[in-house]
Each structure stands twice: as C-alpha cells, then as structure tokens.
Amino acid sequence: MTGLQEMPMREIEAQAHACRDAAAIVAGLDSAARQALLLAMARALESNAGLILAGNARDLAAAREKGIGTAMLDRLALDPARLFAMAEAVREVAALPDPVGQVTRDDVRPNGIRVQKVRVPLGVIAMIYEARPNVTAEAAALCLKAGNGVILRGGSEALHSNTAIAQALATALQAHGVPAAAVTVLTDLRREAMLALLQLHELIDLAIPRGGEGLIRFVAEHARVPVIKHYKGVCHLYVDRNADLDMALDLLVDGKCSRPSACNALETLLVHQDVAGTFLPRVAQALGERGVQLRADARAQPLLPGSLPATDDDFAAEFLDLVLAVGVVDDLDAAIAHVRRYTSDHTEVIATEDAASAERFVSALRSAVVMVNASSRFSDGGQLGLGSEIGISTTRLHAYGPMGLEALTVERFVVRGEGQTR
Numbered sequence: 001m002t003g004l005q006e007m008p009m010r011e012i013e014a015q016a017h018a019c020r021d022a023a024a025i026v027a028g029l030d031s032a033a034r035q036a037l038l039l040a041m042a043r044a045l046e047s048n049a050g051l052i053l054a055g056n057a058r059d060l061a062a063a064r065e066k067g068i069g070t071a072m073l074d075r076l077a078l079d080p081a082r083l084f085a086m087a088e089a090v091r092e093v094a095a096l097p098d099p100v101g102q103v104t105r106d107d108v109r110p111n112g113i114r115v116q117k118v119r120v121p122l123g124v125i126a127m128i129y130e131a132r133p134n135v136t137a138e139a140a141a142l143c144l145k146a147g148n149g150v151i152l153r154g155g156s157e158a159l160h161s162n163t164a165i166a167q168a169l170a171t172a173l174q175a176h177g178v179p180a181a182a183v184t185v186l187t188d189l190r191r192e193a194m195l196a197l198l199q200l201h202e203l204i205d206l207a208i209p210r211g212g213e214g215l216i217r218f219v220a221e222h223a224r225v226p227v228i229k230h231y232k233g234v235c236h237l238y239v240d241r242n243a244d245l246d247m248a249l250d251l252l253v254d255g256k257c258s259r260p261s262a263c264n265a266l267e268t269l270l271v272h273q274d275v276a277g278t279f280l281p282r283v284a285q286a287l288g289e290r291g292v293q294l295r296a297d298a299r300a301q302p303l304l305p306g307s308l309p310a311t312d313d314d315f316a317a318e319f320l321d322l323v324l325a326v327g328v329v330d331d332l333d334a335a336i337a338h339v340r341r342y343t344s345d346h347t348e349v350i351a352t353e354d355a356a357s358a359e360r361f362v363s364a365l366r367s368a369v370v371m372v373n374a375s376s377r378f379s380d381g382g383q384l385g386l387g388s389e390i391g392i393s394t395t396r397l398h399a400y401g402p403m404g405l406e407a408l409t410v411e412r413f414v415v416r417g418e419g420q421t422r
Helices: 009-028 031-047 050-065 071-078 079-095 136-145 156-175 193-199 213-222 245-257 273-288 332-341 355-364
Strands: 101-108 113-123 124-129 149-153 183-185 206-210 236-237 267-270 293-296 321-331 347-351 369-372 392-395 401-403 409-416
Touching: 009 113, 009 124, 009 149, 009 193, 009 213, 031 079, 031 136, 031 156, 050 071, 050 079, 050 156, 071 156, 079 136, 124 136, 124 193, 124 332, 136 149, 136 156, 136 183, 136 245, 149 193, 156 183, 193 213, 193 236, 206 213, 206 392, 236 332, 245 273, 245 347, 267 273, 267 332, 273 321, 321 332, 321 347, 332 355, 347 355, 355 369
Parallel strands: 124 149, 124 206, 149 183, 236 267, 236 347, 267 321, 293 321, 347 369
Antiparallel strands: 101 113, 113 409, 392 401
16 A cells, blocks of 8 residues: 545545454454464464565655654664564464453342343454554454454554455454454544544444544544543552662662553652652763663752753653653652652553552552553553554543453443343
8 A cells, every 4th residue: 555545424434334344343253263373373474574564664755854853763663572462462372261251249139139240342442543553463363363353543654564464364354254344444544534433422432442542532522432642651669668779779670661652651750858868969870871860859859960950840640751750759658649740641650669568559549550660661462461562541440550451341241131021
C-alpha cells in the first residue's frame, strides 16, 4: 500500500459489521481451536518477517523525515529481536488459560435454582493507537483468545508496518476457517473515519486507545462506546529512610533508563530527608553516566550537581525521555501526599526494608499498581502473568491496571432450574 486509502463512512460501518460477524465465529470456536489459531498466527509473523521489517523500514524513514521525536521512534521501531518477541508474545497468550466459559460463581438458591456467573466474550474491540506496531499482533492475539473480534486503527506513522502484520495474520485466520475480518485493520486514517468508528455503539463493545494523552482524551470525549482510559504514566519511586540504598539505586536505574519511552518508566524520585545526603550524590553519578537530566526541588538540587530547578509542571510530567524530577521529603506521609497530588494512578514504588512503611504506602495509595522493592518496569501485563496486555486502565471500570484476557470478557448470569416460578 503506497498511501492512505480514503473510504466513505459507510465503508467503516460495513467493516464493523463484518468484524462483528467474524467475532461470532471466533466465539464459537472451542478452546483448542483458538489456541491452534494463535500458534498459527505466531508462525505467520515469523515466516513473514522480511515483509514486516521492510514495511517498518519505510515507516521509520518517513518518520525521521518528518522529525518525529525519539520516544515515538523507539515505539515505532521493529528489528528481528522485537519481531520474534512479538511472535513469542502471541505464543504466550495461546498458552494462557482460556477465560471463555469460566464459571466465577456457582450457587444453589433456597428455591432450588442454580445460579452461575460465566465469562463470555465482549464482542468487538476497537483499538486506537499510535506507533507501536507490536500492538497490532498482540491485541489481535488477546482479542481472539478471549473470543472477540478486533478493529485496529493505528497511526499513519505505522501504516506499512501494521498492514504487513495484518496480512501475515490473515493467512493464519483463513487457514483456520476464520474470516480475515476478525482482525480488521482500518486503512482510512482520517480523523473523520475514527470519529465514525467511535459512534458505532451498536457494533463496537469497547474502545481502547493507546498512545499520547491527547489521543486518549480525544477518544474519550468523542466516543459513544465505552472507553478504557489511561491518560499518562507519572510513576514514582519513594526511597524510604530504611531502604537498602544499593537496591534502591538499581530500581531507579532500571525504572528510568531501561526504556524511558514506556509508560511504566519512572518520572519522579522522592527521597526521605534522612538518606538524601547519602543517596542523591550516588543518583547524580549513576544517572549522569546514562545521560539523564535531573530537575530537582530546592532541597534536592544542592545534592545533585548540574541539576535544573524543578517546577510543579515537572512533577506532573510524563517525560517519556531521559529526564527525571527529584524531590526530598520529610517522611513517608509527605511522600504519600506528594504522590496523591501528582499521581496519574498508574504505578508507584517504595524502596524500604520496613514492613510497616511498605504496608502504609500500599494501603494509602489507590494507583492501579503499587510495588514494594520491585522495578516500576514490571507494571506490564506480560510481566504480571497476563501474557501480552491489551492496555492499561487507570479508570475504575470492569478493569483496573494492566488488562489481559479476563478484561476482554464479561460475566453474565446463567440460571438452571426445574420449572421454578416466582
């Protein structure tokens, strides 16, 4: 495909109808058949690696020519290792327990009726995302495993990558008797087409936007379908007075530097005043060696040579880059108050050897993921045992935090009786 294909709005609705019909076929497959389908999809990604990487190279070249930033380029880029990791993620989803048909409640009422709650597929999921071509494969795997169809609306910057991935997956779908429409990739990338998609409340059961805050707010404000929201990831690490400082430094370096463009990367470091004089010079050296720019409050700045003064905007920022806001706090309660003020409800970490402090931190914060002595980078569906995640919810709906297979189903009541009447 050499450019954007403009479709009339009725074509968007026709594609949604086709996806809904295909989703019914997917829902009708048994667990073994859906597992075999996903394994075939993983093989198709690997066997079409050359075509996928060639498409990605075209996207990267165009993105660089447009001057797209480093964080977006990192999310867009594929290489053989990332591509084969994508295929492996599909295999991991295939191996997960099937949520469809799972009984979550089974009671017999006094009148003898048997009341069960059973997981069933949601139906059709609309994924709207920027860059991240891996989402095309991983969202398809998760949705199909949970018995759903998926409509994928990627960004123009990843058009050739997403199209090549979808074509590879289509070969596996068709070989298993599933219409390719079960994984529909929209190629009309005009905003008007996205708006049309978001109005199809009778065909789309859930919209999941993944990308920058602007995209997610746009989707949430214009959709007539339910939306999973995750505006940004302002993730905090608090180093307590009783922390193992070697371990805390490891958590900081991993959380900030291993992949700064990820939403689970650390953006703010808070340090107890009793250990700031010892810990922050070590922070300056370790992060300085890795090219991290530090923006520090008035108490931290004297301990961080070369740091810039931090503003309120810095403590509220999702940098997605090698930039870190740093503050010194009086105690645990002050750290909790700071997090509550600036949190995006994504992920918070405490480094401490004191069990009471850890439990106070966990119970006082409402973020979707709270960690004790573990890197914020574990706030990821794959790392938490969900397989590939479909997204992260920081809104308390049916799902909160990283979303896996169960979040792509709903529970319904199944009642079995022997003629009982009310």
